[in-house]
Amino acid sequence: MFEKILIANRGEIALRVARTCRELGIRTVGVHSTADADADFVRFADESVCIGPPPPKASYLNMAAVLQAAAQTNADAIHPGYGFLSEDADFAEACRADGVGFIGPSPELMKQIADKAVARARMAEAGLPMLPGSVSELATEDDVRRAAGRTGYPLIIKATAGGGGRGMRVVHEAGELLDAYWQNRANARRLFGHDGVYLERFLTGPRHVEVQVLADHHGNTVHLGERDCSVQRRHQKLIEETPASGLSAGLRDRMTAAAVAGARHIGYQGAGTFEFLVDDRHEFYFMEINCRIQVEHPVTEAVTGIDLIREQILVAAGQPLSLRQQDIHNRGAAIEIRVQTEDPAHDFRPTAGRLDRFAVPGGPFTRVDTATRAGASVPPFYDSLLAKLIVWAPDRAQALARADRALSEFDIHGENLSSTVDFTRTVLADPDFRNGRHDTGLVGRLTENQGESDGHR
Amino acid sequence: MSVDTFAVSKASPVAGQTTRSTLDAVTDTVVRIMCESAGPLRRVSVSYDTDGARVEVDLDPGPAAPHGQPTESPGTAPTGPTGPTADPAGAHQVITSPMVGVVYLAPEPNADTFVAVDSEVQAGQQLCVVEAMKLMNAVRAEQAGTVVDVLVNDGAAVEYGQPLFTIDVA
Numbered sequence: 316m317f318e319k320i321l322i323a324n325r326g327e328i329a330l331r332v333a334r335t336c337r338e339l340g341i342r343t344v345g346v347h348s349t350a351d352a353d354a355d356f357v358r359f360a361d362e363s364v365c366i367g368p369p370p371p372k373a374s375y376l377n378m379a380a381v382l383q384a385a386a387q388t389n390a391d392a393i394h395p396g397y398g399f400l401s402e403d404a405d406f407a408e409a410c411r412a413d414g415v416g417f418i419g420p421s422p423e424l425m426k427q428i429a430d431k432a433v434a435r436a437r438m439a440e441a442g443l444p445m446l447p448g449s450v451s452e453l454a455t456e457d458d459v460r461r462a463a464g465r466t467g468y469p470l471i472i473k474a475t476a477g478g479g480g481r482g483m484r485v486v487h488e489a490g491e492l493l494d495a496y497w498q499n500r501a502n503a504r505r506l507f508g509h510d511g512v513y514l515e516r517f518l519t520g521p522r523h524v525e526v527q528v529l530a531d532h533h534g535n536t537v538h539l540g541e542r543d544c545s546v547q548r549r550h551q552k553l554i555e556e557t558p559a560s561g562l563s564a565g566l567r568d569r570m571t572a573a574a575v576a577g578a579r580h581i582g583y584q585g586a587g588t589f590e591f592l593v594d595d596r597h598e599f600y601f602m603e604i605n606c607r608i609q610v611e612h613p614v615t616e617a618v619t620g621i622d623l624i625r626e627q628i629l630v631a632a633g634q635p636l637s638l639r640q641q642d643i644h645n646r647g648a649a650i651e652i653r654v655q656t657e658d659p660a661h662d663f664r665p666t667a668g669r670l671d672r673f674a675v676p677g678g679p680f681t682r683v684d685t686a687t688r689a690g691a692s693v694p695p696f697y698d699s700l701l702a703k704l705i706v707w708a709p710d711r712a713q714a715l716a717r718a719d720r721a722l723s724e725f726d727i728h729g730e731n732l733s734s735t736v737d738f739t740r741t742v743l744a745d746p747d748f749r750n751g752r753h754d755t756g757l758v759g760r761l762t763e764n765q766g767e768s769d770g771h772r
Numbered sequence: 773m774s775v776d777t778f779a780v781s782k783a784s785p786v787a788g789q790t791t792r793s794t795l796d797a798v799t800d801t802v803v804r805i806m807c808e809s810a811g812p813l814r815r816v817s818v819s820y821d822t823d824g825a826r827v828e829v830d831l832d833p834g835p836a837a838p839h840g841q842p843t844e845s846p847g848t849a850p851t852g853p854t855g856p857t858a859d860p861a862g863a864h865q866v867i868t869s870p871m872v873g874v875v876y877l878a879p880e881p882n883a884d885t886f887v888a889v890d891s892e893v894q895a896g897q898q899l900c901v902v903e904a905m906k907l908m909n910a911v912r913a914e915q916a917g918t919v920v921d922v923l924v925n926d927g928a929a930v931e932y933g934q935p936l937f938t939i940d941v942a
Contacts, residue, residue, distance in 0.1 A: 365933055368933075379905045383873055384931075386905075387929040
C-alpha cells in the first residue's frame, strides 16, 4: 500500500483526494503554484511544495517540477485528479521511468484511449454501437466525401486528439464539407498538436449519458451505473444526475453491459467513464472513454455508497477489487450542481476576484465539495469551478426539491464575481428538465429566453 | 501547440538494432530542432521502430491551454521566475529559487562554496546550483553587491520561489 501520495492538482479535487488519503492513513503532499499558496487544499495536505508561478504550463502542467517534488518528498504515488496531467500518457510514462506510481491506467492504455479514432476502432471490435461515420482518420478529400456519403447530414467533424468539447465542427450540407474539413485540421493542429480528424453523424438534441466502471489488475471489472450529463454550457457539463431520468431499464442494462464489455476488451485498469450519446429513439452510441476520475463522480458515490477515490487508490496499489457486481446496489437519486464563477448573462464568461462572502448549504443528504472560503480569491488562471453541490434523496422529485433548497442557501459575493447559482435554479425549475425530457440544447434555449426577457440580446 | 515530425537521416536504422549512428543522428536532429525553433519547446518525443527513428517536437503553443480543464484567462502574461525581491529598505535583494529542486552551495562535494556571507559578487556571478530532474541549473546574482545572508543549507530541498540569499546591493 502507498504511504505517501502527491496530489498533482488544485482546488476542490485536490482536497477531495487528500481527504480520502487521510481516511486511508496515507500521508499527502500538496503541490501548488504561487497563486494558490494560501489555498485550503494546500493547508490540508501534510506537506506542500510550491512548484511554480501561476500559469498552468509553469506549475500544474510542469511535469519536471511535479516529478521533482515527488522525488524530494519521497512520495510513492501521484494522483493527478482531473484535467491538467490526468490524461497525459507521457506523464504516466515519466512517472513509471522515475519509479513513482501513477494513479490511473497504464501509459499504453492512455495512448490508445487518447486517440479517438483508435478508441472507436477498439470499441467497435468489442461490439459497442457506433454512430455511422469514419472509423479511422480522414487523410484525403476522397476519404471525407466517402465517409459523408455514409453518414448523411448533419454530420460532425472531430479532432482525434480532442476532448472536453473542443475541436468539433457541425456540417449541415455538402457545400460546407471540404472547407470545414481543412479548417478543422488546422484548428486541431493548433489546439492539440495533431491534425487528425474523423467524422460521424451529428445527432440533434441528444442526451449525454455515461457509465462509471472500476477495474483492477486481476481481471475484475464492474460498473456503478450511469450518469446523465445533458445539462451543458459550451459543451461543458453544468448539472449531472443519476439515474438518468426517462431511460428504460432495458436501455440502462444494455449501456452498462456495453461499458463493461468495452473495458474488458482493452484491459482497462482503474476508474474510468464510458461516454455515450442517446438519441430520441432511445438508441445509444459510443462517444469516448475518460481515463480519470470525473468531476461528477460524487453522484455515483451518493447512490452506491462507494468512495471512488478510495477504490482508485487501492486498484493502483495492486489490490483486487473488494466489490463484485452483485454487491453494488444503486439506491435513490442524486444530483450534482456545479457552481461556477461565470456570468450566465454573458455566455458564461469566467470571472475572478476576491470572495467577500462565501457560505455553503448544509442539511440532510447535502454535500458540498469546495476548497475555498470567504476572504479567499478566485485566481484568473484556472478553471472557474468554485464548488460542487451534491444532494441525495429517495427519488428524483425529492432530489430536485432538495437541490433547489440547498442552492438557495449559497451566499456568494465578490465585487467582480458572478456565479451560476441562480441560473442553475432556473434549470431545475424548467418543465422539460423536471419531466426528464431535456437534451444537450437546454442551456442554450434557457439563456436565449433569459436574454429576451431581460432585454439584453 | 504545433507538432513537427522530423524523420531522422535515412541511412541510420538497422531493423531492430539501435546503433551508435542512430543515436548520433537522433541527437543531431534534436539539437538542430532546438537551434532552429523560434520559441521554447514544450516536449520532445523520440520513438524508434522498424521504419526508423522519429523525433516529434511540440512547440510552445502560446496562450492556448492544451488541456481541457484549466483555462487561462486572456491577457494573462506568463510570469517568469520570481527573481529577486527588494526588501522595504531597498538596499537588500533576496535571490529566490527558480524551481523545485535541491540546492548545492559548492560546485562539488568538499569544494569551497560559490559564495559565503560577506562575499563580494558581480552581476551574473554564480551563487549556487539547483538540481532538478538530474539537471544542474545555475542561480546567478542579478546585480553586484555583498552577500548578507545564506538562507539555505547545502543539499537542502527547496521549492519554487524559496529565498536562497540576501544580497546588499547598496
